[in-house]
Amino acid sequence: MDRRYWWFLGAGLLVTLVVAGVLSGFASSEPDGLERVAIDKGFEATAADHALGDLPLADYGIEGIENERVGTGIAGIIGVAVTAVAVVGLLYGARVLIGRRTASE
Numbered sequence: 001m002d003r004r005y006w007w008f009l010g011a012g013l014l015v016t017l018v019v020a021g022v023l024s025g026f027a028s029s030e031p032d033g034l035e036r037v038a039i040d041k042g043f044e045a046t047a048a049d050h051a052l053g054d055l056p057l058a059d060y061g062i063e064g065i066e067n068e069r070v071g072t073g074i075a076g077i078i079g080v081a082v083t084a085v086a087v088v089g090l091l092y093g094a095r096v097l098i099g100r101r102t103a104s105e
Contacts, residue, residue, distance in 0.1 A: 013080075013084065016080050017077060017080055019076075020073070020076030020077055020079060020080045021073040021074070021076050021077045021080075022073060024060075024072050024073060024076040025068070025069030025070070025072045025073045026069070027072070057075050057078060057079075060072055060075060061075055062074050062075050
């Protein structure tokens, strides 16, 4: 592949990591749209915790890290890494599957 392609992917990954790791710590802690409607309409008390709410990366942070911005940043970086690995795995699987079809034709 062309070098410009790899530079483009690398730059995109770097920007994504900076946004997830640094800028996400400055995101507003005010309620989002659904939560705001629930508060405004008076039914926020009926909300229940999610079944996966006890996991270490739940609620946009990392359990045990007291600095909320650092925890959010690390959780963002982990999220980007997991997503990148999943995408690469899916693309590799598709490539192998397509390669097998092409070879058998």
